[in-house]
Amino acid sequence: MEGKGDSLRILPHIHKIGLVFLLALAVVLPSVARMGEAAAAEPDIQAEAAILIDADTGRVLWSKNGEERHYPASMTKMMTCLLGIQLMPPDAKVTISQAAASTEDLPLHIARGDVLTAEELMRGMMMVSDNGAAVAIAEHIDGSAAVFAERMNEKAQEIGMQNTHFANPNGLTDPNHYSTPHDMARLAQYAMKNPVFRDFVRQKERRVTWIAPSGKTLMAENTNELLGRYEGITGVKTGWTRAAGGCLAASAERQGVHLIAVLMKAPDETTRFSDMRKILDYGFASVTLVKGPTIKEASRHVWVKDGTAARTVVRPATDIEYPLLPGEEASHVKVTYDVPAVISAPVASGQVVGRVILTYDGEEIGRVDMVADDVPEGFSLGSWLVGLFERPLSWL
Secondary structure, eight states: OHHHHHHHHHHHHHHHHHHHHHHHHHHHHHHHHHHHHHSOOOOOOSSSEEEEEETTTOOEEEEESTTOOBOOGGGGHHHHHHHHHHHSOTTOEEEOOHHHHTSSOOTTOOOTTOEEEHHHHHHHHHHHOOHHHHHHHHHHHHSSHHHHHHHHHHHHHHTTOTTOBOSSSSOOOOTTOBBOHHHHHHHHHHHTTSHHHHHHHHOSEEEEEOTBTTTOEEEEEOSOTTTTTSTTEEEEEEEEETTTEEEEEEEEEETTEEEEEEEEEESSTTHHHHHHHHHHHHHHHHOEEEEOOOHHHHOEEEEEESBSSSEEEEEESSOOEEEEOTTOOGGGEEEEEEOOSEEESOBOTTOEEEEEEEEETTEEEEEEEEEEOOBOBSOOHHHHHHHHTHHHHHTO
């Protein structure tokens, strides 16, 4: 009987414990569900290699064989166009040579002796992916496609493309012409900072006009089928050869989140677009943008030697914002500055002279360029003293 009485006394306590447990589940389960919603499923794509990065910091947000080498096909033209913008006046007259006119695949229908402005030729090249146009641009700048390819490789090294080698300006298949999704994303990130380049790659269609033959025009439609069909898409460049498969570099922006994604070796020309939608959808569903230092907070002074002033200000071009993935917390992010103590004049306005480095739990997740105000080369007493005491200043 004693055992039965004890059991009766215990029952109310069991009921209370059960009620507490149910209440706890009512609180916890919705939170778990919300966590599941925040962590979007990773994209299931057919392309053999791909990467997604934050366009502002370069942080890798997702990757599938992102460092794997493949043929980049016509994504190569991002570099050709970028160099063309930097090295040719937009109204420069470019004459189509026999070598350019006899290049495989000419959707612009250029012919030997045709003349177009550099701007019209580059716009047409980027929209319809004309291989001969790329050769004509290379020849106009450096006399030959081979010499221009050397320039392309120098630029690739400058912007951190460590696993890329260009053999031509258009991406036609060559064993010595290769890249990776990560390197192509670095190129797209760099190129999209140029407002002229951005304007070239965002247009869905445009009429291209010749200087000679006079009156010749062609309505060009961009090969990037996401333009006008995917919310926030801003570029960038398609690519396709039998050896390369389907390639695509894409840029998109929504509510301040700016993504760049690259995929390589998709099985066909159509799949590259459906794959890219999945990658970008994943990025926009997963990324939370966090405010970092403002321009004012991140500004630093740098000493200048051999200039008309003794120092200049370096700052990021915009307030810094950085992406976090589900489960990450802003308190784990550390901001440091890699800025030289002394630089030499001349310093051009907007010249990159340092960077903001972002780390998460000690691992680098992104960088933001620091640019300087201009300081012409010349003499000032302060700048002369900077040169005289440069070594001690660098220790400060």
